[in-house]
Amino acid sequence: MEPLFTILGRGRAGRALAEAWGGRVALAPHEADPGGLVLLAVPDHAIPCQAARFQGRCVHLSGSLHLQDVPSAHPLTSFRGRAEDWGGTPLALTGSVPEPIREAFVAVGFLPFELPVDQKALYHACAVLTSGHAASLWLGAARLLAEAGLELPGRGLLPLAEATLANVAREGARGRTGPFVRGDEATIQRDAEALPEAWRRVFLELGRLG
Amino acid sequence: MEPLFTILGRGRAGRALAEAWGGRVALAPHEADPGGLVLLAVPDHAIPCQAARFQGRCVHLSGSLHLQDVPSAHPLTSFRGRAEDWGGTPLALTGSVPEPIREAFVAVGFLPFELPVDQKALYHACAVLTSGHAASLWLGAARLLAEAGLELPGRGLLPLAEATLANVAREGARGRTGPFVRGDEATIQRDAEALPEAWRRVFLELGRLG
Secondary structure, three states: OOOOOEOOOHHHHHHHHHHHHHHHOOOOOOOOOOOOEEOOOOOOHHHHHHHOOOOEEEEEEOOOOOOOOEHHHHHOOOOOOOOOOOOOEEEEEOOOHHHHHHHHHOOOOEEEEEHHHHHHHHHHHHHHHHOOOOHHEEEEEEHHHHHHHOOOOOOOOOOHHHHHHHHHHHHHHHHHHOOHHHOOOOHHHHHHEEEEEEEHHHHHHHHHHH | OOOOEEEEOOHHHHHHHHHHHHHHHHHOOOOOOOOOOEEEOOOOHHHHOOOHHOOOOEEEEOOOEEOOOOEEEEEOOOOOOOOOOOOOOOOEEEOOOOOHHHHHHHOOOEEEOOOOOHHHHEEEEHHHHHHHHHHHHHHHHHHHHHHOOOOOOOOOHHHHHHHHHHHHHHHHHOOOHHHHHHHOHHHHHHHHHHHHHHHHHHHHHHHHHH
């Protein structure tokens, strides 16, 4: 059976999607020259050049970049390098994404929505705040403790991060707790003073953004 | 059978611990006057007064407050108001926590460690960064999208937050992704410009803290 389309790029996203879609799609390296529809799973910087090669028959995966006349489909998740159930995960569509590619995403659980071009940067910034910045907090906190010689047993800060995410998922804003929510200025000041200067600023600014 | 000790305070923490420990402990409201060992599950501001009432036979749960001669046991999690398996979750002990209380925590999975008094503020600040500040990012990002009239389908930003936490739990620093990790300055600038001023500052500062 002819593949529905070809995924170009064997990175985390390309491999995870190819695995999920099984034999219905082809997976090819950057230098391949497939016919038919092409889904560009390549780094942002490589998209313009690849999009020119497959003009009029390609879609890219970037949630940030926008190229005139090149549609994009951005799965709002962080790929783990394996297939999984993406049920309930938004898929941001910009431009005119061909039906076979749209349907393939829907078949593995993604929920498409139209992302206007002029809101793509804000959308991406919010994704970065949700993903990379949360990771920066967890990794930064672990590093600050390690630098102070404080070794946590077991799973360290992870159970707290997990419980917090479960609380926010279930209760929304009510799932956020801590001294900033309580308006506990004495604790806020004591905590802030214990942090190095750069972290202190982020601690106070992000805490008050709420 | 005589209870091992009494939990004073019927808030989230008190109720969750009482449920986990079942009939082995008693759960009492703030105004109660129990004999024997008392575990103070009351807000930080109420601890000094309650600790004075039960001097020499009480332990408080605060991860932030330190009172001379009053031991504390801080479970490093965010209580969900129900009993669960706390396996692998650190329990920060400061001062001399009586064995029955220590053992009760160990019985439901907590892993005790000694937290020196002079590191308690840093420890708490790192817990706040891990919990309340991550919640601030998720809730703030959702608010920014809503204010821009951008409605995400399905579970919105949650699948991304969950995938990120799973990646960090499995891969550590390698689980953090995004434009700051890649050093993609064009995307960083485009994203930053799309954010309101206060968020832009946090976006750039926290992103570069890494």
